[in-house]
Amino acid sequence: MSKFDIPFADLNAQYQSLQPEIDAAMKSVIMDCAFINGPYAHTFENEFAQFCAAKHCVGVGNGTDALFIALKGLGIGAGDEVLIPAMTFVATGEAVSMAGAKPVFVDVEMRTGTICINDLRQKITPASKAVIPVHLYGHPADLKTIEAIANENELHVIQDAAQAHAATIDGQPLSDFGDCACYSFYPGKNLGAYGDAGAIVTNNTKFADFMRKFANHGRTDKYDHQFEGVNSRMDGLQAAVLSVKLKHLTQWTEQRRNIAAIYNRELSGIAGLTLLTPHSWAGHVYHLYVVLCEQRHSLQDFLLENGIACGRHYPVSLPFLEAYSHYGHVPENFPVAHTLQNSILSLPMYAELTEKQAMQVCSVISDFYKKYPNC
Numbered sequence: 166m167s168k169f170d171i172p173f174a175d176l177n178a179q180y181q182s183l184q185p186e187i188d189a190a191m192k193s194v195i196m197d198c199a200f201i202n203g204p205y206a207h208t209f210e211n212e213f214a215q216f217c218a219a220k221h222c223v224g225v226g227n228g229t230d231a232l233f234i235a236l237k238g239l240g241i242g243a244g245d246e247v248l249i250p251a252m253t254f255v256a257t258g259e260a261v262s263m264a265g266a267k268p269v270f271v272d273v274e275m276r277t278g279t280i281c282i283n284d285l286r287q288k289i290t291p292a293s294k295a296v297i298p299v300h301l302y303g304h305p306a307d308l309k310t311i312e313a314i315a316n317e318n319e320l321h322v323i324q325d326a327a328q329a330h331a332a333t334i335d336g337q338p339l340s341d342f343g344d345c346a347c348y349s350f351y352p353g354k355n356l357g358a359y360g361d362a363g364a365i366v367t368n369n370t371k372f373a374d375f376m377r378k379f380a381n382h383g384r385t386d387k388y389d390h391q392f393e394g395v396n397s398r399m400d401g402l403q404a405a406v407l408s409v410k411l412k413h414l415t416q417w418t419e420q421r422r423n424i425a426a427i428y429n430r431e432l433s434g435i436a437g438l439t440l441l442t443p444h445s446w447a448g449h450v451y452h453l454y455v456v457l458c459e460q461r462h463s464l465q466d467f468l469l470e471n472g473i474a475c476g477r478h479y480p481v482s483l484p485f486l487e488a489y490s491h492y493g494h495v496p497e498n499f500p501v502a503h504t505l506q507n508s509i510l511s512l513p514m515y516a517e518l519t520e521k522q523a524m525q526v527c528s529v530i531s532d533f534y535k536k537y538p539n540c
């Protein structure tokens with residue numbers, strides 16, 4: 166049980182709603198000893214490819230590896246630059262460094278937190294080989310424009326879709342764009358396993374075949390290895406859980422959108438609070454519902470006192486992490502990311518959150534700004 170009246174997310178509530186099915190699925194994986202790759206992983210790969218309206222889905226160990234394996238599959242490595250947004254989870258940068266390339270940070274746009282198109286154009290150099298747009302918070306990056314820029318500059322486009330299962334652009338699936346989309350099934354994502362898992366979704370058959378082998382020791386047969394790869398495979402237990410959950414993802418996405426609509430309605434017009442503004446073409450899936458707020462520290466404390474948990478995604482954007490301090494970035498280089506990191510607050514968001522709970526969150530926030538109207 167959570168110590169909060171309204172937790173930030175509630176994975177247990179989801180398990181309760183699916184328990185018999187999930188328990189049975191896990192039991193059959195164990196009975197069949199189908200622990201690594203195998204029939205359950207293949208079934209899920211096919212189901213998820215179909216869900217994404219794509220030709221191929223390559224199951225891997227986690228979302229970070231999905232990005233890394235996609236970079237390797239596109240031949241990106243030492244001497245290459247890969248453009249990534251400043252505001253994202255560290256994994257986007259790690260994958261680039263793991264591949265031996267250099268992450269080049271691009272500022273983000275204030276209204277969504279996704280990669281800024283103008284700054285992207287300015288950061289392209291002869292060494293740029295790829296861009297990784299991140300569909301931050303579940304809002305797709307502007308892939309139509311990014312694809313056009315990528316074509317002009319011969320860049321690959323690898324989507325970081327870890328927060329954006331089921332997102333669309335003008336009604337089109339993400340798989341219609343770029344070289345591939347990389348997914349994470351970390352337990353807290355919109356589609357989450359009960360451990361680590363990830364996938365790369367693509368329409369390119371040769372690329373998919375390479376990644377499938379690379380993720381499995383470069384193996385063509387049990388002890389026949391075409392090249393050295395890595396060990397990053399989907400495990401059967403995770404795949405079986407994901408197959409059960411995938412059937413509910415469309416409904417869960419609708420429920421997230423309903424909660425977001427309540428937040429949008431109830432929180433607009435509160436002085437001290439700024440809502441993000443999704444683009445009209447965006448099929449946003451609300452992995453997170455993020456607001457920009459004044460007096461964030463006090464607001465977060467006030468929410469906690471009222472039993473409401475919140476998050477910050479992310480409190481330090483990548484250019485300012487100690488891990489990347491050797492690049493010597495200063496706030497003026499990334500004015501938007503720097504402003505966002507100091508004002509973002511993620512409100513409780515999960516499919517099982519009730520309308521009443523969402524209303525409660527809004528009324529506590531409204532009370533806070535009435536009590537402290539000096540902003």
Ligand SMILES: *Cc1c(COP(=O)(O)O)cnc(C)c1O
Nearest residue numbers: 227228229254256327349350351
């Ligand atoms: C979660 C996440 C990842 C990494 O996924 P893992 O499965 O945890 O490795 C990468 N990028 C973004 C934006 C994420 O949110």
